[in-house]
Amino acid sequence: MLEARYFSPFLESTAHVFQTMLQLVVRPGVPRLRHNSDAGDDASAIIGLSGDVTGAVTLRFPMETASRLVSQFIGEDVAPDHPDFPDALGELANMVAGSAKAQLTGKTVSISCPSIVMGAAHHVYQRRDIPTVEIPFSTDVGSFIVDVCMLDTAGQAASQPLPAAG
Amino acid sequence: MKILLVDDSRTMRNVQKKILVGLGYNDLIEACDGQDALDQVCDTTPDLILLDWNMPNVDGITFLRQFRLQNKTTPVIMVTTEAEKARVVEAIKAGVNNYVVKPFTPDALRQRIEETLAKQASAA
Numbered sequence: 001m002l003e004a005r006y007f008s009p010f011l012e013s014t015a016h017v018f019q020t021m022l023q024l025v026v027r028p029g030v031p032r033l034r035h036n037s038d039a040g041d042d043a044s045a046i047i048g049l050s051g052d053v054t055g056a057v058t059l060r061f062p063m064e065t066a067s068r069l070v071s072q073f074i075g076e077d078v079a080p081d082h083p084d085f086p087d088a089l090g091e092l093a094n095m096v097a098g099s100a101k102a103q104l105t106g107k108t109v110s111i112s113c114p115s116i117v118m119g120a121a122h123h124v125y126q127r128r129d130i131p132t133v134e135i136p137f138s139t140d141v142g143s144f145i146v147d148v149c150m151l152d153t154a155g156q157a158a159s160q161p162l163p164a165a166g
Numbered sequence: 167m168k169i170l171l172v173d174d175s176r177t178m179r180n181v182q183k184k185i186l187v188g189l190g191y192n193d194l195i196e197a198c199d200g201q202d203a204l205d206q207v208c209d210t211t212p213d214l215i216l217l218d219w220n221m222p223n224v225d226g227i228t229f230l231r232q233f234r235l236q237n238k239t240t241p242v243i244m245v246t247t248e249a250e251k252a253r254v255v256e257a258i259k260a261g262v263n264n265y266v267v268k269p270f271t272p273d274a275l276r277q278r279i280e281e282t283l284a285k286q287a288s289a290a
Contacts, residue, residue: 020269021181074177075184088177094220095268098247102267111247113174113222 007031007133007148010057013099014137014146017092022072029136034147040121041145042066043080045093048112053104055150057097058124059089065142072141080118090114096146107152127151168193170212172203172229173245174221178268182216182245185272189279200224204232212240214283217262219246219253227260234261241282245270 011028018024042063049055061069063080070088071077078084093114101109117124126132126149135146169191171179179196186194195212197203201224203215215233219226230242241263248254249267257265264282266275 017269020271074180084177084180087175091175091177094175095247098220098268099249102247102249108250108252111220113220 006150007135009100009103010096010146010148011135012103013096014135016099017095018139021092021095022069024069024072024139024141026137026139029138031133031135034126034132034134040123042118042120042122043086043089044117044122044124045086045089046115046117046124047093047097048115049097049101049109049150050112051109052107053101053109053150053152055130055148056126057093057100058126058147058149059093059096060124060145060147061089062142062144063120065139065144068141069139069144086116086118090116167191167214168195168210168212170195170197170203170206170215172197172200172215172221172226173218174199175218178218178245182275185275188272189276200226200229200232203229207233207236207238207240211238214279215240215242216245216266217242219244219248219257227257230257230260230262241286243278243282245275 015026018026041060043061043066045059047057049057066089067080070085073088074084097111101111130149130151132147132149137144137146169186171182171194173179183194195206197206199221204224217226217230226244226246243264243266244257244262245266245268247268254265264278266278
């Protein structure tokens with residue numbers, strides 16, 4: 001089962017960041033366990049987590065959505081090969097992870113500086129021993145996904161494999 | 167009024183610059199991390215510093231401690247994603263004057279700047 005206490009802070013922080021900095025309403029879909037069999041993404045912003053919780057938070061975008069979001073954030077059109085493009089995606093991920101960690105009650109967590117991966121249909125592989133929860137979001141400028149891959153100090157993954165049917 | 171913006175994200179510096187220019191603050195200088203900021207305050211004394219926390223090389227809290235060790239009294243507003251109470255207390259102990267949590271609205275930033283400058287003026 002998916003434990004809401006781990007991924008709900010990321011649902012809230014994503015909505016808060018996009019509403020406050022981009023004046024954009026995001027509509028969350030149903031969180032689910034991620035399988036790496038999907039088609040891949042064009043831009044990913046990754047923040048590492050350490051301390052009482054370890055893992056990573058990744059924002060994954062199709063290029064068209066990323067372009068529109070960056071333009072809205074910066075206030076002008078920016079080409080994907082301009083240094084401001086990954087910088088803007090990284091700052092969005094930084095705020096999403098930072099806001100969420102403040103809601104992880106009782107946990108002392110540090111976040112890394114963001115890393116950005118760009119390239120058509122790439123995959124970001126997380127630790128295989130921790131299931132990754134992916135949270136889909138839709139907006140008026142396109143859809144994107146927030147991956148949450150976390151392990152707490154007690155060795156408890158943020159998500160557990162779904163129980164077998166029956 | 168000279169304001170130093172310290173943030174490793176050029177996007178975030180630009181967002182803050184737009185807000186500050188809209189408020190009538192036009193004398194803005196920038197630093198991309200704590201070391202860059204320490205280098206800049208050797209040559210110039212800003213009237214206000216907006217400081218990010220998480221940055222490569224020298225982070226914001228390290229800059230702040232070193233800056234205060236130099237007996238500099240310039241007001242500093244931390245502008246950061248670090249929202250936990252323990253972090254805020256740590257920043258206050260290091261000598262921060264005010265605190266803005268990212269993400270922020272232009273109005274929230276304006277309010278903190280006005281509060282900070284008003285306190286500084288009344289203390290002078």
